[in-house]
Amino acid sequence: MNIARTIVLFLVLVVFLIGGAFWLRSAYFDGGEAAEETLFQPANSRGDPLFGVYEGKAPCEDCNALKIGLALYRDDKTWAPTTYKLVRVYVGKNNDRVVNEGVWKVDGEVEGYPDAVVYELASSAPGEFESFWAINDDLLMILDEDGKPRVGNAGFGYLLNRTR
Numbered sequence: 001m002n003i004a005r006t007i008v009l010f011l012v013l014v015v016f017l018i019g020g021a022f023w024l025r026s027a028y029f030d031g032g033e034a035a036e037e038t039l040f041q042p043a044n045s046r047g048d049p050l051f052g053v054y055e056g057k058a059p060c061e062d063c064n065a066l067k068i069g070l071a072l073y074r075d076d077k078t079w080a081p082t083t084y085k086l087v088r089v090y091v092g093k094n095n096d097r098v099v100n101e102g103v104w105k106v107d108g109e110v111e112g113y114p115d116a117v118v119y120e121l122a123s124s125a126p127g128e129f130e131s132f133w134a135i136n137d138d139l140l141m142i143l144d145e146d147g148k149p150r151v152g153n154a155g156f157g158y159l160l161n162r163t164r
Helices: 002-028 033-039
Strands: 050-058 065-074 081-091 097-106 118-121 131-136 139-142 159-162
Touching: 081 118
Parallel strands: none
Antiparallel strands: 050 065, 050 159, 065 081, 081 097, 097 118, 118 131, 131 139, 139 159
């Protein structure tokens, strides 16, 4: 009977510890995945579904790092590109979110890669974040204003990874 009681108490303790860990994660990390869900919705305001979310960290001249998140949406029936949401956080400078939204299209080219697929943010995006080379389904490389891949440094690069 003592063994059964000990096992039950052990299981209750494990459940409380796991629950506490999840609570601590959500409290300490600004909502965990819930914050990401709020930032990049599964559909845009027109109801178009999320095509993908890409995130990464890039070099920054006047801050510690530049966190970049890009959500792309497509038409539910034709899969034609519709809208995007670009979010940047200048870590160590002001940590505020800078958000740009608009429409995007598949267009452009990459020097030396004639078959490259390039996503162009067509409205309200800053010049240094208008073009993204879709290397494959999971990787986007940020291109410069001349359509060439941007070069990072030893700590950060201009490659965004698909997170959803």
